[in-house]
Amino acid sequence: MTELLITKVILAGFVVFAVLNLAGLHTWVERKQSALIQDRIGANRASIFGFRLFGIFHGIADALKMFTKEDVIPAGANKTLHTVAPFFSVLFSLVVFAAIPFGPTLLIPGLEPIHLQVAKIDAAVLYIFAMLSLGVYGVIIAGFASRNNYALMGGLRATAQMISYEVALGIAIIGVIMVYGTMDLGEIVDRQGHLIGGWLPMWGIVTQPIAFIVFTTAALAETKRAPFDLPEGESEIIGYFVEYSGMKFGMFFLADFLETIVVATLATTLFFGGWQIPYMAADGFHFPWGWDIPIDNWLYVLLGFLSFSAKTLAFCFVFMQIRWTLPRFRYDQLMDLGWKGLFPIAVVNVVVTAIIMTVMGKVG
Amino acid sequence: MSQLTEERMLDSGEKELVLDVRTQDMEINMGPQHPATHGVLRVVLTADGEILTSADPHVGYIHRCAEKVGENVDFDGYIPYTDRYDYLSAMNNNVGFALVVEKASGLEVPPRATWLRMIVSELNRVASHLLAFGTYGIDIGAITPFLYGFREREWVLSLFEKICGARLTYSYAFPGGVINDAPGGWFDEVLKFCDVFDRKWREYDDLLTRNKIFIERTKDVGSVTADQAREFGWTGPCLRGSGVRYDLREAQPYLFYDQVGFDVPIGRGEMGTVGDCWDRYWVRMAEMLQSTRIVRECVERCIKDTTPGEVMAKKPKTLKVAANEAYVGIENPRGELGHYLVTDGGAQCFRIKVRGPSFTNVSCLAKLLPGTMLADAVAIIGSIDIVLGEVDR
Numbered sequence: 013m014t015e016l017l018i019t020k021v022i023l024a025g026f027v028v029f030a031v032l033n034l035a036g037l038h039t040w041v042e043r044k045q046s047a048l049i050q051d052r053i054g055a056n057r058a059s060i061f062g063f064r065l066f067g068i069f070h071g072i073a074d075a076l077k078m079f080t081k082e083d084v085i086p087a088g089a090n091k092t093l094h095t096v097a098p099f100f101s102v103l104f105s106l107v108v109f110a111a112i113p114f115g116p117t118l119l120i121p122g123l124e125p126i127h128l129q130v131a132k133i134d135a136a137v138l139y140i141f142a143m144l145s146l147g148v149y150g151v152i153i154a155g156f157a158s159r160n161n162y163a164l165m166g167g168l169r170a171t172a173q174m175i176s177y178e179v180a181l182g183i184a185i186i187g188v189i190m191v192y193g194t195m196d197l198g199e200i201v202d203r204q205g206h207l208i209g210g211w212l213p214m215w216g217i218v219t220q221p222i223a224f225i226v227f228t229t230a231a232l233a234e235t236k237r238a239p240f241d242l243p244e245g246e247s248e249i250i251g252y253f254v255e256y257s258g259m260k261f262g263m264f265f266l267a268d269f270l271e272t273i274v275v276a277t278l279a280t281t282l283f284f285g286g287w288q289i290p291y292m293a294a295d296g297f298h299f300p301w302g303w304d305i306p307i308d309n310w311l312y313v314l315l316g317f318l319s320f321s322a323k324t325l326a327f328c329f330v331f332m333q334i335r336w337t338l339p340r341f342r343y344d345q346l347m348d349l350g351w352k353g354l355f356p357i358a359v360v361n362v363v364v365t366a367i368i369m370t371v372m373g374k375v376g
Numbered sequence: 377m378s379q380l381t382e383e384r385m386l387d388s389g390e391k392e393l394v395l396d397v398r399t400q401d402m403e404i405n406m407g408p409q410h411p412a413t414h415g416v417l418r419v420v421l422t423a424d425g426e427i428l429t430s431a432d433p434h435v436g437y438i439h440r441c442a443e444k445v446g447e448n449v450d451f452d453g454y455i456p457y458t459d460r461y462d463y464l465s466a467m468n469n470n471v472g473f474a475l476v477v478e479k480a481s482g483l484e485v486p487p488r489a490t491w492l493r494m495i496v497s498e499l500n501r502v503a504s505h506l507l508a509f510g511t512y513g514i515d516i517g518a519i520t521p522f523l524y525g526f527r528e529r530e531w532v533l534s535l536f537e538k539i540c541g542a543r544l545t546y547s548y549a550f551p552g553g554v555i556n557d558a559p560g561g562w563f564d565e566v567l568k569f570c571d572v573f574d575r576k577w578r579e580y581d582d583l584l585t586r587n588k589i590f591i592e593r594t595k596d597v598g599s600v601t602a603d604q605a606r607e608f609g610w611t612g613p614c615l616r617g618s619g620v621r622y623d624l625r626e627a628q629p630y631l632f633y634d635q636v637g638f639d640v641p642i643g644r645g646e647m648g649t650v651g652d653c654w655d656r657y658w659v660r661m662a663e664m665l666q667s668t669r670i671v672r673e674c675v676e677r678c679i680k681d682t683t684p685g686e687v688m689a690k691k692p693k694t695l696k697v698a699a700n701e702a703y704v705g706i707e708n709p710r711g712e713l714g715h716y717l718v719t720d721g722g723a724q725c726f727r728i729k730v731r732g733p734s735f736t737n738v739s740c741l742a743k744l745l746p747g748t749m750l751a752d753a754v755a756i757i758g759s760i761d762i763v764l765g766e767v768d769r
Contacts, residue, residue: 050523161404165426165750238517239589247412247515248754339589340517342751343426 024130027109035269036071042332049336078262086159086255093157098263101150105270108143111136112277113198115287115317119309129198136197137185148174151243151252158255166252170243173233176350181230183358187223187365188216188282201286211300213290216283222361224283226354231275239338242346276327284323287316401429408437412515412754415764428753431745433738439768446728451477451551451695459545462766464507465709467500470549472706475630476715477551480702483689488682489553494631494674496548498667503532504709505660508761512657513584515758516593521584528576531569538562551695553688563675570668577665585661594657595648598744598756609736612711614760617643617656624707636673638666653759694723710734710761730769734762
């Protein structure tokens with residue numbers, strides 16, 4: 013029991029450490045990537061003892077600034093809710109990571125096999141959606157408790173947007189659940205390791221391409237970043253966090269990046285085989301053209317973890333690229349896209365998937 | 377519990393349910409510190425959810441009595457004040473005031489000065505429209521075009537710095553001519569800029585103009601018919617966006633605009649209705665290409681027809697103008713900038729009245745905004761492209 017507890021604490025610590033640092037690094041990535049897109053040099057001034065390292069220390073400078081700034085609560089605001097809101101946002105984005113498998117099973121002699129997944133939940137998909145949905149409460153409460161019309165408008169927009177897009181998001185995932193026959197993310201990843209016809213990995217993108225497109229679009233809306241940054245809408249309503257300062261604002265900022273990472277890991281897990289590498293099995297690589305390269309368990313785990321990280325980072329990169337390229341939707345256009353565009357596509361996808369599975373005899 | 381109390385037929389034939397819920401319109405104070413008002417414009421909006429029910433623009437936050445100042449400084453001394461009404465097109469403002477003084481006093485301007493005035497006016501038009509393009513991108517939610525626009529704008533500003541030493545408030549054209557001749561190599565760099573700019577312009581086209589989301593956001597939004605535009609007193613790209621071919625450079629040529637070839641782009645409702653935000657935006661984009669075309673021709677004529685160095689007419693140290701009155705309107709990047717000057721034989725204006733395009737253009741907000749969505753309000757204000765320095769003067 014103690015042994016299990018220690019393993020879990022170590023795993024959870026590792027995930028939180030990795031994710032928070034990645035979110036911190038995201039501020040740097042955002043600065044640098046936007047700079048590259050916009051033909052600028054980007055942040056490169058912060059230095060520690062003269063070392064600039066391409067401005068990577070700007071994240072630390074940011075954190076210092078946020079912590080030392082005055083925390084202002086506007087007169088007439090609801091103090092409790094105003095304080096609690098940013099914690100809601102960050103908490104619910106962080107706990108999602110518990111259910112995401114980030115590597116294969118690690119075998120250490122003398123110990124139980126360790127699944128590289130903090131919580132092995134049977135209905136992990138449901139858990140993740142529940143947590144993502146709760147995350148919007150942070151935004152609503154922030155908008156409501158600030159006693160500012162702009163913030164309230166941001167909160168309202170966020171509510172409408174989340175509700176509309178979660179429907180499409182959920183239905184897109186149903187296709188994936190049908191194909192892999194489980195809601196356990198670990199299982200879903202395992203089953204994506206199978207090969208179709210002996211050479212094509214059975215990744216979600218292969219079996220459910222439409223669901224992938226719907227999922228990515230809806231998930232982008234879920235992260236509240238351009239082109240779906242209506243709750244923020246800098247040039248229109250400044251954002252639901254307009255009355256926040258200091259680290260409370262910083263937490264909303266962090267939650268934003270965390271959500272981007274959540275969505276990237278989810279897209280990786282559901283559609284790009286999670287930690288799988290094509291033709292890699294627990295005992296080594298088996299290529300369809302006959303090569304066999306045996307590998308040790310530690311290398312297998314390491315490669316799996318690296319594969320997962322690389323895919324997640326690639327998604328973060330794509331999302332960032334989209335964010336810095338596209339303009340923002342208007343409120344009614346956003347609703348149209350969600351309800352009249354993505355929702356029907358997702359439903360049709362589920363129906364078509366069901367028909368194909370029945371024809372192929374996959375349904376008992 | 378809310379109860380259904382009555383059913384009402386709308387003009388469109390749809391039924392509207394009137395519920396027994398007490399709702400209250402939200403009052404939103406947009407500005408004077410708001411990113412989308414491009415300065416210190418304040419618009420008091422009332423909104424029913426996202427839809428605006430009324431809009432009330434308040435102006436005057438940076439009124440500096442520019443015209444009154446004109447009665448107390450001599451003609452040359454007033455030039456720096458003209459820089460500051462529409463600070464994004466200071467060159468054109470200088471030219472406008474210089475022209476009206478020349479008309480009242482009968483000063484002869486050397487041809488080289490006139491060509492140089494045209495070159496800088498058109499370059500300033502490009503710089504000003506680039507800013508309009510960039511900030512419009514930001515209004516719609518795309519930040520990258522802003523930086524692209526600024527990249528090329530920087531180059532224009534450097535060109536101006538080389539010819540007059542300033543990057544924003546130029547004070548370059550004075551009654552009688554311009555202060556400096558172009559330094560060596562300046563014309564070559566201007567031509568190089570024009571060539572590079574025409575290529576970069578395509579980037580803007582790909583990035584923003586033809587972007588699906590951008591088109592969706594701007595088409596059919598804030599449509600203004602030609603008649604309405606005339607009623608508002610609109611001039612410049614806003615009026616031309618509504619399909620009216622009226623450009624002072626063509627309608628009442630000043631400087632040497634009758635000697636160069638250029639087109640006047642007008643809005644055709646390419647994406648939606650004539651006179652929508654996209655049309656106004658598009659007119660600005662198309663005008664930039666016409667400007668580089670004019671600049672090329674002016675540079676060629678300037679080098680071929682004129683002698684270097686002759687850029688200022690002979691005039692007394694303190695210019696005095698006999699009792700007279702004159703009006704000159706010029707085509708600023710934002711519309712007609714008119715100066716009405718009355719002199720009484722002294723060294724100052726007896727009275728100077730400025731007709732600013734931004735001030736006239738902004739008057740439409742109370743009519744255009746109600747019924748649109750909050751996000752549209754930002755798109756409409758952006759598409760009118762006002763500079764508050766000139767609204768208030």
